[in-house]
Amino acid sequence: MENSKYEGESPWSTGFCDCCSDVSVCCMTIFCPCITFGRSAEIINKGSISCGESCLLYCLLHHIRAVLPSIFYGCIHRRRLRGQYGLKQSPCNDFLVHCFCHYCALCQEYRQLKYQGFDMKRGWKGNQNPGVTMAPVTEGGMKR
Numbered sequence: 001m002e003n004s005k006y007e008g009e010s011p012w013s014t015g016f017c018d019c020c021s022d023v024s025v026c027c028m029t030i031f032c033p034c035i036t037f038g039r040s041a042e043i044i045n046k047g048s049i050s051c052g053e054s055c056l057l058y059c060l061l062h063h064i065r066a067v068l069p070s071i072f073y074g075c076i077h078r079r080r081l082r083g084q085y086g087l088k089q090s091p092c093n094d095f096l097v098h099c100f101c102h103y104c105a106l107c108q109e110y111r112q113l114k115y116q117g118f119d120m121k122r123g124w125k126g127n128q129n130p131g132v133t134m135a136p137v138t139e140g141g142m143k144r
Helices: 023-031 033-044 051-065 067-085 094-100 102-115 120-128
Strands: none
Touching: 023 033, 023 102, 033 051, 033 067, 033 102, 033 120, 051 067, 067 094, 067 102, 094 102, 102 120
8 A cells, every 4th residue: 555645634626425516426326336436446556456357346345245345445445545645534534434425435536536637437557648649730831
């Protein structure tokens, strides 16, 4: 786990209960929390585990075993995210945040990564190679 020397000093980009500030993320999290988690986990883990792998593991933990293991899994990733960006442990400790409002926590983490500049649909590798910017093609010199 990476730690920042500034851990705990920076506020989150959006509030914990601001789920509706990004309605598409809110809906995705309500209906398919595994996708929200998978996309976030891939970026938090810097591509060491893919979105699909994280999504599948989350699904197995959340739907087959019980909800509690997915809460622990979410808590671990929230702690990593806070360490990477020096975020405050807010509104309370990571376990309680995921325990009492797991979906709000997933939404907040997803929004934070978007705020950090990540295109969540592109994943870790897609964000590392944003593409080549080319100057527009112009016709040669001035003509009279």
